[in-house]
Amino acid sequence: MKKISGGNFKLKCLVNGRKINREIEPGRTLLEFIREDLGLKGTKEGCGEGECGACLALVDGKAVNSCLMAAAQLQGGELVTIEGLKGRDGGLHPLQKTFMEEGAVQCGFCIPGVIIAAEALLRKNPAATVDDIKMELTGNICRCTGYEKIIGAVKKAESLM
Amino acid sequence: MPELIIRPRTLKELWKILPTISAKRKYLAGGTDLVTAANAGFDACDAWVDISGLKELQSVKETKTSVLIGAGVRIAGLEAWGAVRRWLPVLTAAIPHFASPSLRNMATVGGNAANASPCADAVCALCAERAEVILELKGKKRRLPLSALFKGPKQTGIKKDELITAFEVPKWPHTGAYLKLGPRAYFGISKAAVALAIELDGDKIKSASVALASVAPVPLMAVKTAGCITGRILSPETARAAAALVKTEVSPITDARSDADYRREMCGVLLERALLGCEERLKAEG
Numbered sequence: 001m002k003k004i005s006g007g008n009f010k011l012k013c014l015v016n017g018r019k020i021n022r023e024i025e026p027g028r029t030l031l032e033f034i035r036e037d038l039g040l041k042g043t044k045e046g047c048g049e050g051e052c053g054a055c056l057a058l059v060d061g062k063a064v065n066s067c068l069m070a071a072a073q074l075q076g077g078e079l080v081t082i083e084g085l086k087g088r089d090g091g092l093h094p095l096q097k098t099f100m101e102e103g104a105v106q107c108g109f110c111i112p113g114v115i116i117a118a119e120a121l122l123r124k125n126p127a128a129t130v131d132d133i134k135m136e137l138t139g140n141i142c143r144c145t146g147y148e149k150i151i152g153a154v155k156k157a158e159s160l161m
Numbered sequence: 162m163p164e165l166i167i168r169p170r171t172l173k174e175l176w177k178i179l180p181t182i183s184a185k186r187k188y189l190a191g192g193t194d195l196v197t198a199a200n201a202g203f204d205a206c207d208a209w210v211d212i213s214g215l216k217e218l219q220s221v222k223e224t225k226t227s228v229l230i231g232a233g234v235r236i237a238g239l240e241a242w243g244a245v246r247r248w249l250p251v252l253t254a255a256i257p258h259f260a261s262p263s264l265r266n267m268a269t270v271g272g273n274a275a276n277a278s279p280c281a282d283a284v285c286a287l288c289a290e291r292a293e294v295i296l297e298l299k300g301k302k303r304r305l306p307l308s309a310l311f312k313g314p315k316q317t318g319i320k321k322d323e324l325i326t327a328f329e330v331p332k333w334p335h336t337g338a339y340l341k342l343g344p345r346a347y348f349g350i351s352k353a354a355v356a357l358a359i360e361l362d363g364d365k366i367k368s369a370s371v372a373l374a375s376v377a378p379v380p381l382m383a384v385k386t387a388g389c390i391t392g393r394i395l396s397p398e399t400a401r402a403a404a405a406l407v408k409t410e411v412s413p414i415t416d417a418r419s420d421a422d423y424r425r426e427m428c429g430v431l432l433e434r435a436l437l438g439c440e441e442r443l444k445a446e447g
Contacts, residue, residue, distance in 0.1 A: 009166055026209070027162025029196060049197045050264050062237075063263040068196040070189060072166045073213055117263065138348040139261020 009072045015040075016084030024071050030064070031055045033071035034081055042082035042112045046141070053140035056113040057081050063120035065139075082112035085119060094160035095119060095153070102153040106144030114140045118154045122161055130155060162199055163187075165208040172217055172326070175210070176299045179322055183207035188324060190233060191268040193260070194276040218271065218326055221245060226332055230292075232271025232325045236283060237262065239270070248332050251358050255286035255339035261348045271325040274310060277317045280351050280375040286339050288372035288380050289356035292330045298323040308372070311379035333368070335360045336442065338435035341374075342427050344418070351375045352419035355407075355431040359395070359439060366390050366399070371432065376411040376424050383410045386432070395443060400436035404429035 008023040015038060024033055034043045034057060046052035048067050055067040058080040085093040095115045098104075105111050114137065121128050121136040128136070133154045134147075142150060166189070167182060169175040179186075186208040189195055198204040212218065218233030221242035228244045236259050239245050239252065246253055259265055259273075259282045273283040274294060284307065292307040298320060307328065310317050319325070337358040343349030354374035360367045369390050371383040386407040393399045413424035 007165070025162070026164055026166040027199065029200070048200045050193055050260070053261065053263065056263055062266040064267050065193070065263050067200065068192045068264075069267065070166060070192060070196065070209065070211065072168065073189075073192070073211060075168065075214075120262075135257070135347065136262050139263050 011072060011075060013074045013076065014078040016080055026072065028071040030057065030059075030066035030069040030071045030074060030079075033074070034066055034079070037071075040081050040083050044109055044112060046109070046113075050139075051141070052110070053113040053117060053137075054110050056116040056140070058116060058120060061120070061123060063117050080116075082115060085115065093119075094157040095122075098153040098156040098160065099150070102149050102156060104145055104149040104153040110140060110142045110144075114142065114150055118157070122154070122158060126158060126161060128154070128158065163206055163209045166211055167208060168211045168214050170214050170216075172215060172297065172300075172324075175212070175215065175324070179210070182210070186210055188212050188275070190272045191235065193264050193268045194272060194278075212324065213269075223248075228330045228332065230270055230328045230330065232274075232327055233269050235266060236260075236268050236270065236273070237265035249286075249290050249330060250335065251289045251337040251339050251356050252283065252286040252330075254337070255282045255341075255356065257347065258282050258339060258341045258343075258351075258354070270328060274307065274328075275317065275319065275325055277311050277313075277315050277379075279311075279314055279377060279379055279381075280354070281380060282339070282341065282351070282354065282374060285354055285372045285374035285380045286356045287328055287330065288382055289337065289339075289358040289370045290330045290335075291333070291358070291370055292328045294325055295327040295329060296320075296323050297326045302326075304329070308380060308382045313378045333360055335368070336439055338438050340431040340435050342431060350418060353413070353424045353427045353431060355428065355435055357432065357435040357439070359390075359436075361395065361439075361443065364395050364443060366393055366395055371403075371407065373407070373411060373428055375418070376413040376428055378412070381411060383407050385410055390436070395436065395440045397437065397440070400433045400440070403436060404433040407432050 044054040046054035050065045057066045187206045189209040189211045218231040222229040223244040288308045294307045341354035356372040359369045369387040373381045413421045415421045
């Protein structure tokens with residue numbers, strides 16, 4: 001029987017509200033697709049093995065570690081990266097505002113992933129408790145702020161969502 | 162990284178497509194293990210057969226006597242099914258201990274078994290729930306007790322191209338616990354974990370299963386310990402006896418995560434706690 005050979009994968013998806021049609025390499029990770037093919041540099045690579053959460057993005061409304069997902073698996077789906085989060089007025093998202101107000105950011109490397117995790121939580125649970133927030137952020141590692149200010153900023157954003 | 166990714170929509174299409182692609186192929190589902198290995202350069206395959214689009218694997222069904230969990234159900238998706246919450250208390254208790262919320266959104270129950278890590282939390286819990294695993298190869302099905310699937314660390318009895326399609330868990334009126342000891346309270350690979358399932362008749366243990374993670378080359382069924390507590394009163398004495406015996410059944414190693422002696426000791430501590438927790442609940446229910 002004739003073998004199917006390799007070749008690029010034709011990916012159709014929605015990225016931050018825009019229709020995207022791209023040919024990608026079959027082994028491309030979602031993170032490589034976001035950063036290198038789309039040039040959206042807000043999503044970070046920390047560990048590349050699902051431990052740090054810096055690469056989180058929303059796929060069909062759920063937070064995923066984009067370093068461990070094949071980009072081809074996004075076929076027909078909807079991707080939201082940190083660049084796609086906005087407030088109702090088109091300006092900063094409530095989480096972005098409260099993270100600034102609360103001083104929850106130092107080096108900032110982990111923050112896009114943290115905000116994506118927090119957004120996923122507040123979408124499903126708009127009245128999340130501090131314990132809920134801690135549980136949701138178990139997969140996000142920050143080595144600067146010590147989490148207290150991050151948790152405070154997420155809690156504060158609830159009333160602004 | 163592979164040169165080809167194939168995304169069949171049905172099992173029928175899958176069996177048709179397999180002979181047409183390179184023999185160096187692997188099934189890809191949640192990606193949390195496979196893509197980690199590929200990123201690190203440890204996954205030498207030409208093609209990924211992405212099974213995440215197979216709708217047939219993505220639901221939980223209930224029969225009169227059992228709960229059938231599709232292998233493609235994501236760990237985070239388990240709790241949404243009433244049958245899981247109602248009939249699988251050990252698996253339900255294990256969910257928050259399984260990696261992180263985002264990894265739970267990705268990882269599948271089938272992948273947790275296929276990866277065959279001795280630390281697999283969902284597998285350990287399902288072993289205690291007495292799950293069977295259902296495998297399919299070109300339409301031909303077979304089944305075996307889940308605990309019998311594993312041959313060693315990362316080694317299973319799964320044949321070339323055979324696919325885990327579901328887990329069938331009998332409905333039996335049990336309570337239980339999943340206690341995990343890791344480097345921190347949540348999101349760590351376990352040093353040791355204990356899954357306990359017991360059926361009670363008053364305060365007597367009518368039936369028991371004990372499974373352990375990270376303390377043997379495979380997810381381990383502590384058969385002697387389960388046998389020892391069966392027929393006994395659920396009490397601190399029984400819990401102590403079980404703790405002493407389980408330490409003789411495990412065969413932990415010293416590695417980057419923990420020491421063999423400590424792990425062995427903790428198996429006793431965790432099982433005693435699990436049984437005492439069940440006893441407390443029983444008393445509280447009066």
